Amino acid sequence: MTFANRSMRCFLQDQDDETYNALINAEIMNLRGQINDAAVCALASSLNSGKSCIIQHSRAFGSGHAIMGCANYHARIVFSDGSPSWLIRVPRVTGFAVGFPTHLAEALIRSEYATLKFLETTAVPAPRAFSYGIPSLSTDRDVGVCFLLMEEMPGRPWNGQGDRAKVWKGLTEILGELARHPFPMAGSLYVDSLEDTPFVSTVASDRFVVLDPWGPFGTAAAYYAGWAEQYLALIADGQLYPQFPVEAYLVYRFLKDAGAQQLTDPTENELFFLKHVDDKGDHLMVDDEFNITGIIDWQMARIVPRREAFGPSLVSADMRALCGGGNGVLGVDDVALGNALCERRNESPNLANCLRWDDEKARRFFWGLGLEGEWKHALPLAETLLRVFGVEAGWEEWKQKALADYGDDERLRLLLRR
Secondary structure: OOEEEEEEEEEEOOOOOHHHHHHHHHHHHHHHHHHOHHHHHHHHHHHOOOOOEEEEEOOOOOOOOOOOOEEEEEEEEEEEEOEEEEEEEEEEOOOOOOOOOHHHHHHHHHHHHHHHHOOOOOOOOOOOOOEEOOOOOOOOOOOOOOEEEEEOOOOEEEOOOOOHHOOOOHHHHHHHHHHHOOOOEEEEOOOOOOOOOEEOOOOOOOOOOEOOOOOEEEEHHHHHHHHHHHHHHHOOOOOOOOOHHHHHHHHHHHHHHHHHHHOOOOOOOEEEEOOOOOOOOOOEEEEOOOOEEOOOOOOOOOEEEEEHHHHHOOHHHHHHHHHHOOOOOOOOHHHHHHHHHHOOHOOOOOHHHOOOOOHHHHHHHHHOOOOOOHHHHHHHHHHHHHHHHOOHHHHHHHHHHHHOOOOHHHHEEEEEEH
């Protein structure tokens, strides 16, 4: 069943720092207690020519300490001969402020493994994946938790500072490589076992909200409409935007209809491409000269339409404008990355046909109302969203027209009667 999981947003820290860090420590100590370090080392050793190893857990957690992501815990696997270290990546299914339902964690593990195995066949600098395990399927090799074994990439997460032009140039090279590997449908990569060849299956949930598996889709229109429909179901069920359900429902109904239509180019031969959907910038590992040494955190990667794959995304977004509504105009970094990408258009026919740097429709579509809890904060997002998709009327005028246009929608009628 689809359900909202706002806790997947890392910044929901209602407690003071001391309380928050204490809760994090308790959670991670509990998670560490479930990990069988000896079984992890035995498996890693068997996959790396019998080299002995140890597991290094961070001594501190909380903000800024552990090699721990918003939704995953990592421990380092260090080999005795000094060869490159590995990581064990464990979903935080019991997190107090974050956490996946177990069934979703299991699906995401297999999807990320499949994505990394596919990337091994390309020139994209991504971690090699060595194994994964799922206790409910008895494939965890006694490790005790869902896990993914992967290579630790060199470098440090990019913080958006430094030689941005060099980072954009490196990123366009990677996007150009992804453009050489089209897929026939939208979804996420998946495997049923370690021996499987990755295949396109259902979409691997969403960045902010736990969604039912949906897809795969043969058309962009079906893909976008399917995503919006899941949000509509959550709003109608009272799980999303309960403070302003009618307004939210109207916006997402608009996205399902007009938004999905505008994001589809009927003149194009529809092809789909792998996209890193959590591309905030810290997914890029860089060295001291700002060369990209790797791309990490492929957990919710999707196969998406060209416009979304190679158009404005989070990595180049002015996040203040995106979160606050802004004016829907592309920012300085959007333009810089777009120009760098345009310089490579002759290297890939798919890039040449998919450049969509004239607007941020796809980015705004998925940002939606940003899970805002108050209408006064969501309203600027709604107004900008409508403007980006060509609506000239103000909010109140558009709302009245939308209420009339969608008057036969039974879920909307129920919301209006509440």
